[in-house]
Amino acid sequence: MVKVIAVTMDAHKPLPKSYLIASRLLRQMDGQKGSLNSLITSVNKNGNNIKQIYALIMKTIQNLKIIKQMVNSIDTDSSGNCDEFLTQILIADLMFGKRLEGIRNVPQVAHIVSFENKFKQILKNNTGKGGSAGSDDRVIVRYIRVNLIKTTLKKVMRKLVKRDFKQIEYNKSDITFEQFKELVVNLKENDFLIDYDFQNDLLVFHINSTKGLQELKLFTESKIVMQDKASLIAVECLQLVPEMTILDVCCAPGMKTTAIASRVKNNATIISYDKSEERIHEMETIIEKNGVNCCQINCRDFTSVTAEELSSIGTIDAILLDPSCSGSGMNNRVDYRKGGEDKGRLYRLASFQTRMLCHAMSLQPKRIVYSTCSLHLIENENVIKSVFRESEFANDYSVVHALPQWPTRGVGDYEFASKCIRSNATSTLTNGFFYG
Ligand SMILES: C[S@@+](CC[C@H](N)C(=O)[O-])C[C@H]1O[C@@H](n2cnc3c(N)ncnc32)[C@H](O)[C@@H]1O
Incomplete structure (x- = not known):
């Protein structure tokens, strides 16, 4: 049965923009479309209340477990104006934030507020059960x-x-x-x-x-x-020197690109590829805001880029390959999936990552940095192993011992594992990343 909530005052008052943007970013995080940092950066424009957007998202992430219980306990808004993510944001503000002050009569908000007593009961039942994330030994x-x-x-x-x-x-x-x-x-x-x-x-x-x-x-x-320190490890592994030519593969929304450009003060040639038009648009905004002018952005599937078409740029000093991955290492990852990681999905991702790395090798750069924000061996050490088995160019490459002083290294029974780099919130105070 669908409940009809009568709303009399201010029924046409719109929901403030910050709530809509926060719910959109949450949806993008859920779809692995970027980290919180990159998504917040992409909406850091005049007129947007970044502080409020950030607070709304953080309150939601920090209390996600209990918020999900609350969402499951209510009828969803029959008007279709309040999706899963906006519902979470509104509950987060009502129960853990600014209590939806000043907007309680907006229709979507009034609907959520009508369940306040139910939410209070759920909160009471959860007290002492560790309802929020981050109650482990990670240092964020x-x-x-x-x-x-x-x-x-x-x-x-x-x-x-x-x-x-x-x-x-x-x-x-x-x-x-x-x-x-x-x-x-x-x-x-x-x-x-x-x-x-x-x-x-x-x-x-x-x-x-x-x-x-x-x-x-x-x-x-x-x-x-x-920007998390983990992203800068990839940039450090490139061994930047002025005037380098770098292919920045799977570049959008450009967080690592901006770090590279900053470190060489625009004195390099960065050729960037990403196949997502939407993310390329975000990247264009970020690049411009950051004053980056040494980067050519291409909306392309990287596997379609040929050695012939790149021949005019001369030697490729390095390729940074940062492909889509499970994102299991992100400390602020919003994980809406039920149960654990789907093994089939991990193998599909690994097969895509292997194809991308083999293609990078076929373009014969002097150095390749492969990076993921995944903790899974399948997407990391295993991908490196597969590439050395499958690529016809494998004999031209070897895994080098990057950043020798770095404490946490690759894992698994691979002769090159100790040369790879891993990072995490407990040992290295970063997001969980892998570099090979
Ligand atoms: C982890 S994100 C990249 C983050 C980015 N390097 C940064 O630091 O902001 C992975 C990206 O890979 C892109 N991608 C996936 N498959 C691709 C392909 N075949 N060719 C080019 N880009 C691809 C996705 O669109 C996504 O933007």
């Missing part, structure tokens, strides 16, 4: 990359201090990474420090400082960018 921090195209690390730190942030100073040569982790774990909300590994452009903050950072002009002007 906020990384800020300085956009060196627009500013310098020194200028950014000076501005942060002026805005009441406090730098925790340390000397890298005096402490180990484990001691650095202690400093990070003890960061207070307005503290920050320079990252241990990427001392030229990466700062580490308490995760709760995110909203405050998003209000800074530094952020709205893209002088600083929110």
Whole structure:
């Protein structure tokens, strides 16, 4: 039976844009269309209340388990104006956020508010059961990359201090990474420090400082960018030098592209490929906002790109291949799937990743960096193994021992595993990534 809720006041008042954008981003995260950082960056435009959008999404992710119970306990909105994701966002705000103040008479909102007592009961029943995510030993921090195209690390730190942030100073040569982790774990909300590994452009903050950072002009002007350290490992593995030619494969929405361009201050040739038109549009916005002007963006299936057509660009110094994957390593991943990861899906992804890596090899670059945000061996070490078995160009390549100082390495019974890199929130304070 469908319940009809009578709404008398303000029935035509629209729902504020932030709620609609937050639910759209949540849908995109669910469809693995990007990380929270990249999606937030893509809507960081004049007029959008980024702070509110971010808060709505975080409240939803942090309380997802219990919010899903609440969604399942109610009749869905028969008008079709409130889908699964908007319902989650509205419940998150009602129960864990600003209580939907000022918009309770908007029809979709009134529908959700009518179940408030039911939700309170569910919350009560769950108290003490650990309803929210993140109750393990992971350390989730906020990384800020300085956009060196627009500013310098020194200028950014000076501005942060002026805005009441406090730098925790340390000397890298005096402490180990484990001691650095202690400093990070003890960061207070307005503290920050320079990252241990990427001392030229990466700062580490308490995760709760995110909203405050998003209000800074530094952020709205893209002088600083929110980007997990794990993404920068891929960029580091490229061994960037000025004037390099890099193929940036599976590039959209361009978070790694902007990091590459920043580190070489636009002094390189980046040729980027992605087959998704929608994501390429997002990337164009991000690239422009970040002041990147050394990148040619191509909306193409990478497997259709031939060595002949690339012959005019001369030597390809490196290919960064960052293909679609299960996303199982993302700390803020919204996982709506019931049960565990579907093995069939993982094998399908691995077969696609192997094809992409074989194609990258066939273009004969000097170096290939293969990266995923998956924790599954099937998509990582196993893909490397398959490529060395299947590619006719395999004899021209070997796996090199990247970033020798990095503590966590590849896994599995492969002779090259210790040369690969893994990262995660417990050991390396990052998202879970793999690099080969
Ligand atoms: C993990 S995302 C890339 C993230 C991006 N490198 C960044 O740092 O912002 C994977 C991308 O691969 C793209 N993709 C999947 N299959 C592709 C293909 N055959 N050719 C080109 N791009 C493809 C998807 O559209 C998606 O944008």
